[in-house]
Amino acid sequence: MSDAPSNASFQRRLGAMFYDGLLLFALLMIAATPVVMIAGANSGFVKSPLYSLYLYGVSFVFFGWFWTRGGQTLGMRSWKVRVMRFDGRPVGWDSALMRYLLATISLGLFGLGFIWILFDRDNLAWHDQLSRTRIVFDPTYGNKQAD
DSSP: OOOOOOEEEHHHHHHHHHHHHHHHHHHHHHHHHHHHHOOOOTTTTTHHHHHHHHHHHHHHHHHHHHTTSSSOOOOHHOOOOOOEETTTTTHHHHHEEEEEEHHHHHHHTTOOOHHHHGGGGGOOOOOHHHHHHEEEEOOOOOOOOOO
């Protein structure tokens, strides 16, 4: 019997995404505040693609930082899932960037890349397969052992 963690279910992933979505929304509000205060809410900059790219970058740093430091965002920790590479190694910044960009596409195509998890025998989304990373359920990961 293998001790390798199993791939996380769609429901667990959706739960973690919901939690992280709330945290990301708060972070984006904080990141937007100084820009809006300086440029003004009705300025051309706030309506420009550059501003959208700034917020997209903030989002990447949020996910990338957590994924590369322990493999879990706060939402993932709550749902006892983590991200790892197919070979079992931790995710680095290169893998995090690839995963983030591909997950954006998966979500942007009406969520079909995520919905694919329901049909894939290994519970893998399109961006999991393409980035060679996966979300695993691991109830013991991140818990401190009492001695």
